[in-house]
Structure formats: C-alpha cells, structure tokens
Amino acid sequence: MSEHVAIQTETFLPYMRDVTKCEQSLQELNLMWRVIEASAKMNCPSEAKTILPTMAATRTGFSRLERELVVSLVQEKVRNVLTEIGTKAQYVIDIVVRNLFERTADVGFLATDRELCNFVAGITDNTDAIRYRLREYRNKYTVYDEIMLLDTEGNVLVQIDPATPLEHSADALIGETLNSDTYVETFRFSDLRPGKERALIYSRRMQHPQTGAVVGILCLCFHFEEEMSGIFSSHRDAESRSNMLLLDADNRVIASADKLWVPVGTEVPVNRDGNASLMLFCGREYLVRTVSSDGYQGYPGPIGWQGQVMIPVEVAFSGVISDALTKLPSDIAEGLLSHAESFCPPLFDIMTAAKTIQRIVWNGQVMTAGQRGEMLKLKTILDQISETGNRSNELFAQSIHDLYQTVLVSGMRDAEFTTSLLVDLLDRNLYERSDDCRWWALTPELRTALAQPEQDQATVEKMTNILTYINGLYTVYTRIFVYDRHGRIVASTGDNAAAMIGAQVDEDSLNQVLSLRTQQQYYVSPFSATSLYDGKNTYIYHAAIRDLDNEAIVVGGIGIVFDSTPEFSNMLASGITGKKKMTAFYIDRNARIISTTDDKRAVGDILDIDPALLAISNGGRASQVTIHDNEYAIVACSVSSGYREFKVTDGYQEDIIAVVFESFGAVQGTGSQTDSRQFLLDTDPAITDGNEYATFFSDNNLFAISAAHVVEAVPYSSVLPTSMGTRVEQIGVLGLQRDDNRKEFIWVFDLGQMMRGTRSAVSGSSQVMIVREGEHTIGLLVDELHAVPQFNPGQIMHTPFALQGASMLVTQVIKANNGQLLIQAIDVERLFALLIDGQIPMPPEVAEQAAENTSSTLQLMAA
Structure with a gap:
C-alpha cells in the first residue's frame, strides 16, 4: 500500500460512515484472533502446536485483509464520485459547444438574407416589415432573446426586443465585426444588451446585394441564462448535492446551477487532471472535476470555457441507498461476481482474500479433527476459532456485498445519465432541423418562384443556387429540395441533383404539407428508407411554402434530408467516449x-x-x-x-x-458458485462424541467426507495442468510439501466430472481438497468449501449403493438441521478403489506408457 493511497484513505474515511463501521468491526475481529492465539499459547501450548501456525497465518491474513478492504472501499467510492461528476462536467461543456455551433451557422446565413440586406443597404425602407421578418425568425429559433440590425456607425436600424429600446451602440464588437470576414463571438457586458451583466452575441457584417460593399451588422443575441438554466435543471443530480458550473478561461463562474451557493463571477478551484484530492472553497472542502471541450465539427467553442461540477465531501458519499444487488437473480449476481477481476479489481482482491481466510479456518478445523477427546482446553479454542471464523466470513460477505453494490449502483447511475445526455443531444439537434425548414420556407425568392404556373430554367437555377448556398452552411443535410403543390421536385442539392428534378414527393408527405395551416407548423416524415437518401433510413423535415402575397395559399414545400447516419453515430459516439x-x-x-x-x-x-x-x-x-x-x-x-x-x-x-x-x-456456466447461506448448519451442543466431516459444495449440492481422511484444502490455482492423465477426470498434478522439505506430487481429479460425466466450471471459489486413504493421496476439485461440523451416529443414514451414476460414490446421507438438510457423504474407500485400484478401466494400450511417462515427469518436477 503506497503512502499516497494511505493519505487519501485517511482523508476520506471520516466521511464514509459505512466504511468506518466496517473498519471497526474488522479491528474487533482482528483483536479476537489475537486473543484466541494468545489463549492457545498460554493454556494448551502442546495440544495446540498443530494449529498455532495456522492461527498465525489467519491473523496475518486478516490484518492484511483489513487494510486492503478499507482502502478498496474508500478508493472505489472516491473513484465512482469523481467519475460521475466528471461525466456531468463533460456534458455541460459539450452541450453548450454543440448549441453554440448552430449559432455560428445561423448568423452566417441570416446575415446574407436578401430582404435584410436590402433594408440595411437602403434599397428598401419598410422597418415594420423587417421587424416582422426578424420576429418570425425569433419565433422559429427561440434560443435568441434579441435580434438587431445596425449600420456601420453603430446606429440601431431595427430590433425586436421592446423592453430595451436602443438608438446607438459604441461597442467595440462593431469595428471588429466590420473588419472580419466571418462571425464574431462576444461574451461580456455590451451596451447592445444594457439590462445584462454579460451578453453572448453573434455578429456578422452585411453587404450590399449589388455592390458587395459592407453596409451594416447583424447581431443575434443568445438567451444564455435561459439555456444554462435548462441544462442545469435537466442534468443536475436530483438531490442537489452537487453544483454544476460553467467557467471562463480565468476559472471564474459564468453560469451556476445554484447562484446562492456559488455566485456568478466567483473564482473557483479547478481539477482538470481528475486528481482524488480535496479542494477548499469558502471554507468548505470539495471533490471537483473540470473539463474542457474538444470542439464540435471544427468549432472550438468560446475560448477557455470549461464545465465543472463540485460536490462537498461531507455529502459526496451519502446518496440514496439502492437495493439493486438484492433484486438481481442469484445466477446473474454470481456471474457478475465471477468477473470481478475485470470490472472491479479491488472487489476481486477482497473476494480472493476472503476465500483465503475461509480456507485457513477450514483447514485449521480439519487439522484438529479427532484430537479433541480429553483435550477439553483445545476443544474450547477450536470452538472459538469456529465462531470467530463464522463472524469473519459474515463480515467479509457483507463487505463484498457493500463494495459490489457501490460498483454496480455507480455503473447503473452513470449509464442512466449517459442515456439522458444522448436523448438530450438528439432532441436539441433535431429542434434545429425543425427551425431550419420553417425559416427557409419563408425565403421570398422560393415563394415567388413556386407561385408561377411553371418555372423556367433561369428560375430553377436561381432556386438551386439559393439551396446550394444554404446547404453549404448547414452541412448536416445531404439534400435540400423544393417541390410544387403537386409534389413535383423543381430544385434540389446533393448527389444526382439533376436526376431528382421531376421526381415526385411521396403522397402522404405532400398531403401533410398541404394541410399545414401556419408558418409555425412543419411535418417530419417517419424514419424510413428513401431514395432521397440513397435508400437509407432518415428523417425528412418539410415545411409549406406559401404565396408571398397571400399566406393562406400553399404553393409548394421544402424538404431537408437529415444526414442521419453520421450525425446520429456522432451523437452516440460522443456520449460514450472513453x-x-x-x-x-x-x-x-x-x-x-x-x-x-x-x-x-x-x-x-x-x-x-x-x-x-x-x-x-x-x-x-x-x-x-x-x-x-x-x-x-x-x-x-x-x-x-x-x-x-x-x-x-x-x-x-x-x-x-x-x-x-x-x-x-x-456468462458463466452454472454450478461455479453456490449461495452458502442456504446451507447454514445448526450447531447441537449435545453432540460431544460425534464424527467430524469436512463439507463442501459440488454442482450446488452439499457433500461430506470424513475429516479423518482430509489433509487440507489448497486453491485451484496451485494445480499444474498436464496432458499425462489417462482418464478424463484427471485434470493435473499438485505438489505437496513434505516434512523433510521434499515435494510429493499427487494427481488431481475433477469430482464433478466423476459424479456427472462433464467437466466442472472453475471459478474463484474453486478449491482442491487433499484426501488420504492409507498410503494413497489424491486431490479433488470442488466448487467451494463449507464447514467442518460434528454429527452423531444417529444422523447418518445408509443408502443402497447398487444404483448407477452419482450414487456409486455416495453410500451415506447425513441428516442435518433436524432432517431439513440432507448432506451426501462420499465413501472414501470406494472413491480410492475406483481411482487407484483401476475399477474405472484404463485403456490397456496406454497404461504402460502412461505409467512410464508419469514417473519420468514427476521425477523431473521433483528435481
């Protein structure tokens, strides 16, 4: 454990009541192990000499687990919070940049609007008509709270907001815009919006329609406060435990989800690297994530803008408790746990350590089986080991459950938030499409052309040029086309544009467009394959084009073909980046x-x-x-x-x-893990002279072998695979350390395969039991260890063993828990007779070679 991790753990632990409680319980159990070990050394040192090494190993392992468990719980909780607030900070800035990208296209298009340019150039002078046109634009693009036209001297020619009437502006953006051949983005105080501390304005110079001379400026004023309020209300956490912010390049707040908490204009600490460190702000410590935008379609966004989320450390880990884990089907929960190493390494480490402690306790009970008799003092020690081992296992299981729950719930919340962003991105994008089709339907040249009984070549070319210009600015469309009131396409952009002339719009779309009653209405075709999009699926947005002199008359329509394949893919990909x-x-x-x-x-x-x-x-x-x-x-x-x-x-x-x-x-195969809670054994204090059995799981069933025949259990990872076996049940060899420090190699057999005929699924719980009968020793692969209980003779019932299949090895059944739980007891003598004495036939042609190869291999491994 590194010093950095230790410091971080101590920093965050006081804010995690559940982890602190777990740590206290671990410390109490650790103390219990020390007391038991000391009691054994003082009261029965000779009788306990066989278990003292195991107890020391147990205590050492428990101390290590205590440290690892607490660190893992703390680190996982901190990581999950940082991930969650980092995701939200990223979405704040990404949504803003995508929205403002659309504004750069809007100002570029509207600044070339012929009617507006004619007015600014002095060719026309109907101020009311121009104000009406700008308000119609505002009715479509409701993200703007002011639109105004100025001449080159800063005089306001027309505006749509009556609440702040202006005659003149001396803002520096006027000169900057007049000298720029693209849009100018301004965010600060401006006399163009005197009622606001800061205004976000997109301006572009306008040119004389005939001479090209610069004659004025168009200003689109974005309703920044309203937009940010909508973003915050949609994506801030429901409990309002954190605050979402938009920062400028100087780390000052330009928008805050809670202005009373973090006011606009305040400078705040930032964390661009995602470090797991606390940051002090106004006397309070926070976890912070700060994220910049990578831009969108070449637009970088306002220089230096950042999304940030801050959450006070004292509430960062006290969210709503979910019972998602307990609701899972047991097979799915177990399957997920089997992948703990990949989706949550700390969880896997804890599970491994817990299994190690369980095996140590189990081995200690096996080693002392049959030694109690007159050793009453040792019997008391063993009882304490058993009781403390059970308490340890319960605490491990609860700790694993808590960490598993933390990981799972955090993942589910992050996934939900990701989908929330994805639908928000889609709705925001398609909102712009509904605006575009309605506005372009108001283009006077298109309205005039379609009002004619027929369109000559010059008219078609003029319409095509208009559509081509629009399509050049708005690249999210593969085609923009215009059709008459009979549904015949008369002008189009995109691939094979000439071939589209004369094609017919589908009847349903035409009828829907002809039935539109106002300029605010539009129609979207169902998402389906269309020849207008190379046979692929997309949406086509339609609006009615109305007679210029009589808006009640529909003279045709405009259709814009959304480039859905790359645009939707881009939205999805950006939402799951990383x-x-x-x-x-x-x-x-x-x-x-x-x-x-x-x-x-x-x-x-x-x-x-x-x-x-x-x-x-x-x-x-x-x-x-x-x-x-x-x-x-x-x-x-x-x-x-x-x-x-x-x-x-x-x-x-x-x-x-x-x-x-x-x-x-x-997905893992069944039988790899077992819910041991279903197989808890009731202890009977009256049993003082019973026989001890080592119990274990195989295929979700509880089995037993007389503890007198069991040496110990080792993890399956200790098995060395080999192809030398002559039977399918032989899965490898295991090296055992003998008293003279030499290694003894034994065969390991798959008990599950012996019982049912198919190979057992191996999991992190898999163990190998070392079983001995006389001079022979083998290893048995089992799914999981259970306990080492005592049973009196009256609980043991003989079964007929003439039956075939699994019953060949099971000759007795133990009635536990007053007969409510039956445990299948394996006959060790019969097991060894089948394996060692050759009653499972070995092919004669390989027997001699197998014996020779096995002998050579084991000699080589021993050397």
Missing part, C-alpha cells in the same frame, strides 16, 4: 434501431430489450442488469422529452429511446 465496454443505441418505442455503435446490429433491426424499458414515460430513465449477447451487462434507457417547444407544444411526437449496454464479461 467507455470501452459500452455500446449505445437510439431506438423507437418498438425497439427498432435508429442508430447504433454496435457493429453486430444494423439500422432497422429490432433490439432485444425488456419491454418494460420501452414503456418508460417521456423524460423518464431506468436501468437494470441483464444478459446481452451472452454477456452480463448493465442496460440503461432514457426516453426523449423534447427541447424547448420541440416535441413539447408544437404538435410533433416521435419518441426516441437512448439505450446503452455496459458489458462485464461472458
């Missing part, structure tokens, strides 16, 4: 795949998923543990709920479910 074991999907309510990061599945396939997850209400999310592609996995879902008015009040409904699977490893 999560190598996670796959993501967008599906509909029928589980039909809309997009996926899984190479084994295609768009249009049906995803195998619990129907209950498909029925989650809008805005809801859930997670569970399942088996996916023959692997144990967390599955989490979130259902879209819209963004702003999109899918909320605009009449459009298309529920999308984001799904992620996080894999933990392949």
Whole structure:
C-alpha cells in the first residue's frame, strides 16, 4: 500500500460512515484472533502446536485483509464520485459547444438574407416589415432573446426586443465585426444588451446585394441564462448535492446551477487532471472535476470555457441507498461476481482474500479433527476459532456485498445519465432541423418562384443556387429540395441533383404539407428508407411554402434530408467516449434501431430489450442488469422529452429511446458458485462424541467426507495442468510439501466430472481438497468449501449403493438441521478403489506408457 493511497484513505474515511463501521468491526475481529492465539499459547501450548501456525497465518491474513478492504472501499467510492461528476462536467461543456455551433451557422446565413440586406443597404425602407421578418425568425429559433440590425456607425436600424429600446451602440464588437470576414463571438457586458451583466452575441457584417460593399451588422443575441438554466435543471443530480458550473478561461463562474451557493463571477478551484484530492472553497472542502471541450465539427467553442461540477465531501458519499444487488437473480449476481477481476479489481482482491481466510479456518478445523477427546482446553479454542471464523466470513460477505453494490449502483447511475445526455443531444439537434425548414420556407425568392404556373430554367437555377448556398452552411443535410403543390421536385442539392428534378414527393408527405395551416407548423416524415437518401433510413423535415402575397395559399414545400447516419453515430459516439465496454443505441418505442455503435446490429433491426424499458414515460430513465449477447451487462434507457417547444407544444411526437449496454464479461456456466447461506448448519451442543466431516459444495449440492481422511484444502490455482492423465477426470498434478522439505506430487481429479460425466466450471471459489486413504493421496476439485461440523451416529443414514451414476460414490446421507438438510457423504474407500485400484478401466494400450511417462515427469518436477 503506497503512502499516497494511505493519505487519501485517511482523508476520506471520516466521511464514509459505512466504511468506518466496517473498519471497526474488522479491528474487533482482528483483536479476537489475537486473543484466541494468545489463549492457545498460554493454556494448551502442546495440544495446540498443530494449529498455532495456522492461527498465525489467519491473523496475518486478516490484518492484511483489513487494510486492503478499507482502502478498496474508500478508493472505489472516491473513484465512482469523481467519475460521475466528471461525466456531468463533460456534458455541460459539450452541450453548450454543440448549441453554440448552430449559432455560428445561423448568423452566417441570416446575415446574407436578401430582404435584410436590402433594408440595411437602403434599397428598401419598410422597418415594420423587417421587424416582422426578424420576429418570425425569433419565433422559429427561440434560443435568441434579441435580434438587431445596425449600420456601420453603430446606429440601431431595427430590433425586436421592446423592453430595451436602443438608438446607438459604441461597442467595440462593431469595428471588429466590420473588419472580419466571418462571425464574431462576444461574451461580456455590451451596451447592445444594457439590462445584462454579460451578453453572448453573434455578429456578422452585411453587404450590399449589388455592390458587395459592407453596409451594416447583424447581431443575434443568445438567451444564455435561459439555456444554462435548462441544462442545469435537466442534468443536475436530483438531490442537489452537487453544483454544476460553467467557467471562463480565468476559472471564474459564468453560469451556476445554484447562484446562492456559488455566485456568478466567483473564482473557483479547478481539477482538470481528475486528481482524488480535496479542494477548499469558502471554507468548505470539495471533490471537483473540470473539463474542457474538444470542439464540435471544427468549432472550438468560446475560448477557455470549461464545465465543472463540485460536490462537498461531507455529502459526496451519502446518496440514496439502492437495493439493486438484492433484486438481481442469484445466477446473474454470481456471474457478475465471477468477473470481478475485470470490472472491479479491488472487489476481486477482497473476494480472493476472503476465500483465503475461509480456507485457513477450514483447514485449521480439519487439522484438529479427532484430537479433541480429553483435550477439553483445545476443544474450547477450536470452538472459538469456529465462531470467530463464522463472524469473519459474515463480515467479509457483507463487505463484498457493500463494495459490489457501490460498483454496480455507480455503473447503473452513470449509464442512466449517459442515456439522458444522448436523448438530450438528439432532441436539441433535431429542434434545429425543425427551425431550419420553417425559416427557409419563408425565403421570398422560393415563394415567388413556386407561385408561377411553371418555372423556367433561369428560375430553377436561381432556386438551386439559393439551396446550394444554404446547404453549404448547414452541412448536416445531404439534400435540400423544393417541390410544387403537386409534389413535383423543381430544385434540389446533393448527389444526382439533376436526376431528382421531376421526381415526385411521396403522397402522404405532400398531403401533410398541404394541410399545414401556419408558418409555425412543419411535418417530419417517419424514419424510413428513401431514395432521397440513397435508400437509407432518415428523417425528412418539410415545411409549406406559401404565396408571398397571400399566406393562406400553399404553393409548394421544402424538404431537408437529415444526414442521419453520421450525425446520429456522432451523437452516440460522443456520449460514450472513453467507455470501452459500452455500446449505445437510439431506438423507437418498438425497439427498432435508429442508430447504433454496435457493429453486430444494423439500422432497422429490432433490439432485444425488456419491454418494460420501452414503456418508460417521456423524460423518464431506468436501468437494470441483464444478459446481452451472452454477456452480463448493465442496460440503461432514457426516453426523449423534447427541447424547448420541440416535441413539447408544437404538435410533433416521435419518441426516441437512448439505450446503452455496459458489458462485464461472458456468462458463466452454472454450478461455479453456490449461495452458502442456504446451507447454514445448526450447531447441537449435545453432540460431544460425534464424527467430524469436512463439507463442501459440488454442482450446488452439499457433500461430506470424513475429516479423518482430509489433509487440507489448497486453491485451484496451485494445480499444474498436464496432458499425462489417462482418464478424463484427471485434470493435473499438485505438489505437496513434505516434512523433510521434499515435494510429493499427487494427481488431481475433477469430482464433478466423476459424479456427472462433464467437466466442472472453475471459478474463484474453486478449491482442491487433499484426501488420504492409507498410503494413497489424491486431490479433488470442488466448487467451494463449507464447514467442518460434528454429527452423531444417529444422523447418518445408509443408502443402497447398487444404483448407477452419482450414487456409486455416495453410500451415506447425513441428516442435518433436524432432517431439513440432507448432506451426501462420499465413501472414501470406494472413491480410492475406483481411482487407484483401476475399477474405472484404463485403456490397456496406454497404461504402460502412461505409467512410464508419469514417473519420468514427476521425477523431473521433483528435481
């Protein structure tokens, strides 16, 4: 254990009441082991000499486990909190950057709007008409709270916000914009928005339609406070234990989920490296994660902006307790635990250490079996060992359960949050698409052209140029096309654009567009394959194009083909960046795949998923543990709920479910682990002269062998595999240390295969029991150790052993717990007779060679 880890453990331990309680219990048990060892040395040193080394090993192992367990619990809890707040910090900045990327496209397009340019150039002078046009734009793109046009001197020509009337601006952004051939992004106080401490403004110069001379400026003022409030309310933790922040390059807060807690303008400590260290802010210690954006489609975002989440350390580890683990089917819970080494190394280490302590206690009881008799003092020591061993096992099991729960619940929460982000990204992106189609449908040139009975070549070229310009700015579309009121496409961009002229829009889409009543309405085709997208599945957004002089007359429509394949894939990939074991999907309510990061599945396939997850209400999310592609996995879902008015009040409904699977490893075969709680033995103090049996599990059944024949148990990892065996039951050899320090090699047999005929599944619980009969010693692979109890003769019942199959080795049944639990007792003499005396036939042609090879191999290994 490194000094750094020790310091971190001591730092965080006072804030983890459950771990502190566990540590106290471990210390009490450690003290108990010391007392038992001291009592044995003082009261019966000669009688206890055979178990004193085992007790010393037990105490040493327990001390090591105590340290490892506490450190593992602390580190796992800290890591999970840092991961969770880091994910949220990443999403804060990513959502902001993606949103602002759309603003850069908007200002570039609107600054070239012919009607607006004519007005700013003085070609037209109808201020009311221009204000109406800007308000129509605002009605579509509701993320703006002000739009204004200025001349080159900073005089305000028109604006849409009546609450802050302006005549002139002296802001430096005017000169900067006039001298720039692209957009200018400004975030600070501006006299253009006098009511705000800071304003986020996107400005671009405007040019004379005929001469190209710079004649003015367009300013789009983003409703920054409203947007950040929406992000925080959607993604902050429900208990409000943490605070989400947006920071500038100087680490000052520019947006806060709780302004009373961390005010805007405050400088805060940052943690860009994700270190597990506490940071002091206003006299309070926090865990902090700070994340910058990698940009989006070439747009870096405002310089230096960062997402941050801060959580006070005193509440960081006291979230809502989940019972997710206890709800799992036992086979799935056991299967997940079998992969502990890969998905949670600390958990695997604790499980391994717990099994080691269990084996030490079990071996101590086996070693002293039959020695009690007159050794009453030693009997008391043994009882104490047994009782303390059981308490130790219970504490280990509870500790493993707690850590397992921590890992599992953290994974489920992270997966749920990931899906919540994914549907948010999708709704926000498609909101922009609904805005675009409606705004472009207002283009005067398109309205005028479609009002004509027929469009000549010059008109078609003019429309095509307009659409091509738009498509160049908005690259999320593979095609933008215009059609007349009969559904005939008259202009198009994209591949094979010329071939599309004259093609017919599908009848259902045409009827839906012709029935639209206002400029605010739009229609989206179902997600399906279309020739307009090379036969692939996508959405097409439609809006009605209305007569310029009479808006009640629909003269045609505009369709924009969303480039769904890369765009949806990009959203999914960005949401699971760095999560190598996670796959993501967008599906509909029928589980039909809309997009996926899984190479084994295609768009249009049906995803195998619990129907209950498909029925989650809008805005809801859930997670569970399942088996996916023959692997144990967390599955989490979130259902879209819209963004702003999109899918909320605009009449459009298309529920999308984001799904992620996080894999933990392949499904294990049955029988590898057993719930020993089902096989607890009631102790009977009246039994003083009974026989002791070593009990163990194989194939989820409890078996027993007379303890007089059992030497000890060793982990399966000690077995050396070999191909020398002449029987399928022989799985390897085991080297035993003899008293003269020489090694004795014995064969190891698979007891499960002997009983049922198929090879046993090996897990972290697998043990090899060393069994001796006379001069012969063998190893038996079993699934798990159990106990070393006493039974009196009246509890032992003989069974007929003429039956075939497993009963060949089981000649007695032990009635435990007043007959409620039957334990199958294996006849050791019969076992050795079958294995050693050759009653399981060995092929004659290999017997001699096998004996020679075995002798040579063991001599070589001994040397």
